[in-house]
Amino acid sequence: MNMKHNAVLFEFTSGHHAAIGLHEVAELVMSPRLVPVPLAPDYCHSLCIWQDRAIPFVELAPLIGQRSLEKISLALVVTYFARSNGEQRWGALGLSAYFRMVSVGDDAACLLPQDSSAWISIAHSCFQLVDENVPILNLDALFEQRLELIS
Amino acid sequence: MNTTAAGYALICFDGLNLLIDQHAIVCLNDMAMLQSGGHEEKAREAIEETACKVHSLTAHLIVADKIDTRCRYIVVLQADEHHFGITVDSVQSLPTQNPILHSLPACMNLSGSPIKAYVQIKENIAFCCDVGTLWCYINSSESRHEYEA
Numbered sequence: 017m018n019m020k021h022n023a024v025l026f027e028f029t030s031g032h033h034a035a036i037g038l039h040e041v042a043e044l045v046m047s048p049r050l051v052p053v054p055l056a057p058d059y060c061h062s063l064c065i066w067q068d069r070a071i072p073f074v075e076l077a078p079l080i081g082q083r084s085l086e087k088i089s090l091a092l093v094v095t096y097f098a099r100s101n102g103e104q105r106w107g108a109l110g111l112s113a114y115f116r117m118v119s120v121g122d123d124a125a126c127l128l129p130q131d132s133s134a135w136i137s138i139a140h141s142c143f144q145l146v147d148e149n150v151p152i153l154n155l156d157a158l159f160e161q162r163l164e165l166i167s
Numbered sequence: 168m169n170t171t172a173a174g175y176a177l178i179c180f181d182g183l184n185l186l187i188d189q190h191a192i193v194c195l196n197d198m199a200m201l202q203s204g205g206h207e208e209k210a211r212e213a214i215e216e217t218a219c220k221v222h223s224l225t226a227h228l229i230v231a232d233k234i235d236t237r238c239r240y241i242v243v244l245q246a247d248e249h250h251f252g253i254t255v256d257s258v259q260s261l262p263t264q265n266p267i268l269h270s271l272p273a274c275m276n277l278s279g280s281p282i283k284a285y286v287q288i289k290e291n292i293a294f295c296c297d298v299g300t301l302w303c304y305i306n307s308s309e310s311r312h313e314y315e316a
Contacts, residue, residue, distance in 0.1 A: 053282065054226065063275075065290050107272075159273070
């Protein structure tokens with residue numbers, strides 16, 4: 017592992033990426049066991065059974081009005097501390113391909129993508145990677161509140 | 168939440184496991200006799216005898232437009248003063264003692280949904296269903312919207 021790596025980059029829909037901090041990654045699960053939750057929003061339709069816990073499983077694409085990747089075969093289990101009470105929590109992000117680790121510095125900071133108004137609710141910040149603005153997710157915001165779907 | 172789920176019955180249909188407060192169950196009608204012959208007329212008779220409207224629900228809690236006569240039971244439920252029935256495959260008590268009731272994660276928790284909590288039994292999940300909210304939901308247009316679309 018390159019010690020300079022501090023973020024994990026993943027594709028959530030064709031040609032669009034998001035990132036989280038490397039320290040927020042718990043595990044990458046292949047063929048996760050998912051249990052659909054009746055009447056849950058499209059972007060978090062299932063609970064993922066991980067290490068005897070049931071954790072929310074989120075797909076970013078529907079949340080920002082993009083088409084989901086056809087085959088979600090991986091769950092990136094992430095951890096964060098809930099802002100409300102400081103408890104450690106876990107969640108899972110649906111992926112169709114492996115993530116990669118990258119180094120992100122302050123000099124790469126840029127504006128959030130303009131393709132969805134949801135980014136302002138679920139992203140801490142954003143960085144430029146080649147010609148793409150890559151949002152860095154705020155996991156507490158993503159998992160600890162109900163977000164409106166962008167149609 | 169994280170309270171115990173004692174006093175709940177586990178009902179199953181269309182692959183969905185629901186926990187229902189046992190006090191909300193008025194009666195159970197056995198439809199097993201209908202399975203062998205698949206007689207829909209008999210099913211209708213059995214349903215009419217419950218003297219309340221019966222619904223079949225999908226795993227997404229969408230109201231189906233036809234009664235599922237393959238189900239084994241009709242569970243008649245009481246919400247306030249209203250009685251209504253749903254078709255189910257099985258009814259049983261919880262297989263574990265004092266299972267813990269967990270709140271649904273905030274991102275999945277819709278205000279009008281009867282599902283607010285769940286119980287984890289090994290790799291299986293049973294969703295705790297509020298019967299009063301289920302009654303309101305079944306009578307709302309939302310319960311049929313997705314099915315018709």
